Each structure stands twice: as structure tokens, then as C-alpha cells.
Amino acid sequence: EIVMTQSPATLSVSPGERATLSCRASQSFLTNVAWYQQKPGQAPRLLIYGASTRATGIPARFSGSGSGTEFTLNISSLQSEDFAVYYCQQYNNWPPEYTFGQGTKLEVK
Amino acid sequence: QVQLVQSGAEMKKPGASVKVSCKASGYTFIGYYMNWVRQAPGQGLEWMGWINPNSGGTKYVQKFQGRVTMTRDTSISTAYMELSGLTSDDTAVYYCARDGDGMAVWGQGTTVTVSS
Numbered sequence: 151e152i153v154m155t156q157s158p159a160t161l162s163v164s165p166g167e168r169a170t171l172s173c174r175a176s177q178s179f180l181t182n183v184a185w186y187q188q189k190p191g192q193a194p195r196l197l198i199y200g201a202s203t204r205a206t207g208i209p210a211r212f213s214g215s216g217s218g219t220e221f222t223l224n225i226s227s228l229q230s231e232d233f234a235v236y237y238c239q240q241y242n243n244w245p246p247e248y249t250f251g252q253g254t255k256l257e258v259k
Numbered sequence: 260q261v262q263l264v265q266s267g268a269e270m271k272k273p274g275a276s277v278k279v280s281c282k283a284s285g286y287t288f289i290g291y292y293m294n295w296v297r298q299a300p301g302q303g304l305e306w307m308g309w310i311n312p313n314s315g316g317t318k319y320v321q322k323f324q325g326r327v328t329m330t331r332d333t334s335i336s337t338a339y340m341e342l343s344g345l346t347s348d349d350t351a352v353y354y355c356a357r358d359g360d361g362m363a364v365w366g367q368g369t370t371v372t373v374s375s
Contacts, residue, residue: 184361186304193354193368194296194304199361206363237304239361245318246292246358248306 152176152240156251162259163228171223171254173238178218184239185214185223187232188253194237198223225256233258261285263355263366270372276343279369281355288336289313292358295329295340297351298368305351309358310338345373 153176163169173183183201186194196205198214201221211226225232238251266280281293295307308319310329317329328341338355353369356362 186362188304193365194356194362195365196361196363199363203360205361239304241361246294246309247318248294248362250296250304250306253303 152179152249154238154240154249154251156236156238156254158254159252160255160257162257164259165228165230167228167259169225169228169232169256171225171236171238171256173216173221173223173251175219175221175240179240179242182241183214183216183221184241185212186237186239187234188237189234197236228256232256261357261364263357263364265353265355265366265369268370268372270374271345273346273373273375275345275373276341277345277371278339278341279353279355279371281338281340281366283336283338283357286357288331289333293329293331293338294356294358294362295327296354296356296362298354299348299351302351307340312338342371345371347373349373 155174157172185198188194197208197212202214213224215222235253235255237253241248262284264282269277271277289312292309294309297305310317312331326343331338350373355366357364
């Protein structure tokens with residue numbers, strides 16, 4: 151079983167600045183990593199899939215990168231609506247199996 | 260538009276079962292696997308498994324084997340997740356989420372509370 155470890159658990163950043171969130175896999179695999187944003191009381195929202203492809207309607211300030219065991223979500227120029235919890239997720243190709251990271255809370259500094 | 264609408268909140272006693280529904284619209288129901296994900300209060304996301312609406316085939320996380328049953332009714336484009344032997348640890352919001360490149364479409368969530 152692949153374990154996804156996110157860091158840091160909490161990230162404090164000022165609006166307008168850049169945020170970098172990390173996700174490490176316990177073993178190397180193909181770049182099937184997704185990132186989700188979740189706000190209180192809402193369902194998660196898909197931001198990135200395939201490690202670096204933005205989902206439909208996601209602003210360009212969100213970008214994903216990485217391969218092997220190290221993956222990163224970058225959010226440039228943070229907006230007020232970006233402060234939320236972010237989860238990474240790995241998924242096998244077929245049949246799909248999923249593992250979520252424990253989440254990173256992005257809060258206002 | 261593509262949408263998943265789940266059934267309402269449930270309150271159950273320990274030992275009981277709960278069945279949550281997820282009605283799909285705006286796309287071909289049998290064309291996409293349906294996942295179930297849960298989130299305990301203040302905790303992260305936990306994938307429970309999926310159902311292939313076309314064949315009825317399922318994949319369950321080992322942790323839930325023997326307690327979870329995922330089914331579907333293609334005539335009404337609805338997926339179901341039934342969890343038995345409930346304990347307080349099963350208190351959570353349960354989501355259905357359409358498979359694809361990541362989980363791009365989510366239901367609104369169903370709160371299941373287990374309490375005596």
C-alpha cells in the first residue's frame with residue numbers, strides 16, 4: 151500500500167504571496183497524482199490530475215509538478231478564496247485504487 | 260450539468276446499517292466508475308472503494324471488507340453504499356465521487372451519525 155505524506159500540516163502565508171505544498175509517496179509510481187481543495191462544509195474540489203494537468207475551470211495560479219515520490223502543488227499570488235485544506239491523492243491506472251494524503255491546511259498569515 | 264445528488268442525513272444506533280444513495284445526472288451513468296469516500300469529523304479523506312455501474316463489479320478497501328456493499332440501479336442512474344455493523348467510528352460525511360482523471364465530480368455529502 152502506498153502512503154502519501156503531506157507537508158507541512160499547516161502553512162501560514164500572506165495574501166498575494168506564493169504557497170508551496172508538498173506530498174511524498176512511500177514508493178515510486180507513475181505520475182498519477184491529483185490535488186484537491188476543500189473548504190469547510192463543502193465537498194472536495196479537483197484542482198490537478200496527472201501530477202500537472204489543471205482540471206476544468208481551475209485558475210492558472212494553481213500548478214502541479216513532480217514525479218517518482220515527490221510532488222508539489224504551487225499556488226502563486228494567493229487569493230482570499232484559496233485559504234482551505236489541500237489533499238494530495240495517488241491513483242493507480244486500472245482498476246483504480248486511491249490513497250489520500252492527510253492534508254495541508256493553508257491559513258492566512 | 261453533471262451532478263451527483265446524495266440522500267439526506269442519517270442517524271443510526273450502534274450495530275445498525277445505513278444505505279446512502281447517489282443519483283447521477285448530466286452524463287452516461289454506466290460510463291464512469293463511482294467511488295465512495297468518507298470523512299470523519301475534523302479528519303481527512305478516506306477512500307472506501309468503487310463500483311462499476313456497467314457491470315456491477317466492485318472494489319472495496321480491505322478495512323471495509325465484509326461490512327460495505329456497493330450497488331447500483333442503472334434504470335434510475337443511482338449508486339448505493341450500504342455499511343453495516345455501525346460503530347461510533349463510522350460517524351462521518353460520506354461522499355460519492357465520479358471516477359475519471361481524478362475525482363472531478365462529487366456529491367454534496369451525506370452525514371451519518373452513529374450514537375446510542
